[in-house]
Each structure stands twice: as structure tokens, then as C-alpha cells.
Amino acid sequence: MTKIAFPTGDTGGLDDGVYPRFARALTLTIVEVDKDFNVVNVKVLKNPGTDAARGAAVKVAELLSSEGVSVVATASLGPHASAVLQNLGVRVVQVEEGMAVREALKKVRETLK
Numbered sequence: 043m044t045k046i047a048f049p050t051g052d053t054g055g056l057d058d059g060v061y062p063r064f065a066r067a068l069t070l071t072i073v074e075v076d077k078d079f080n081v082v083n084v085k086v087l088k089n090p091g092t093d094a095a096r097g098a099a100v101k102v103a104e105l106l107s108s109e110g111v112s113v114v115a116t117a118s119l120g121p122h123a124s125a126v127l128q129n130l131g132v133r134v135v136q137v138e139e140g141m142a143v144r145e146a147l148k149k150v151r152e153t154l155k
Contacts, residue, residue: 043082045074046113046150047106048143054086056144060137064116065091065098065123071143072109079151085109099123103130115150117141 049067050058061067067089074083090105091098103126106114114132117139127134135153137146 043074043076044113044154045072045109045111046115046147047072047109047111048115048137048146049089049117050086050143056081056084056147057142059140059142060115060117060146062117062139064114064119065089065094065102068092070102070106072106072111073143073147075147075151079147081147100126103127103132106130106132113150113154115146 048071049061049064050069050071051061052068054069054071070087070089072085073081076082091102094101099122107130114127115135115137119134135150137149
């Protein structure tokens, strides 16, 4: 199983759009897929970095790591967030801002093949 995280807006989930800023997204949608990339589980978490004065990227990366996420799909990623995720061994895949998570998931699948 692979867990992929997407920064999302208010509701999160497969129909929500990819939020433009990774560490400041309102929610984080974690999609668990099997080896054939079938969706097994979808979990939506409140983003601890949304209101953080500083250190948002670290908070988000630590949360995702504790959830077992191995891939982050995002429209943009700052240098600090990128470094933290890289140090945690989390792969980053670039997707389009506003794209529905279910559509972005297809791009992640293509990239990981």
C-alpha cells in the first residue's frame, strides 16, 4: 500500500481541489492506494500548519510522516518544506493547482510508474 498526501481546501477528499500552498492548505487529504493504484482509503486531516506563525512546513511534514505518507502531490513547495520532506524520504510529485484530487491521483500514478 502507498499513502499519497494532497494539500486541499475546506472539505478535503477526492473531489476537492489541490490547494496552491502546501504548508498552508486548510486540510490534507491522504489517499491510500494498493499496488494497482486502486483507492483503498481516503482520510482528511486538519492541517496543523494553517495558522502556524512559523514552522508550518515542519509541522505538516511531521504529521504526514507519522501517518505513513510516502508521496506528496502538490502544486508548489517551498525550499524549507522540500528539504524536510526529502530528509523524511517522502517523494514529491508536481500537480496542477485546483485540480481535483481524483484527477491529480492519475498524474501521480503516471509519474510513479
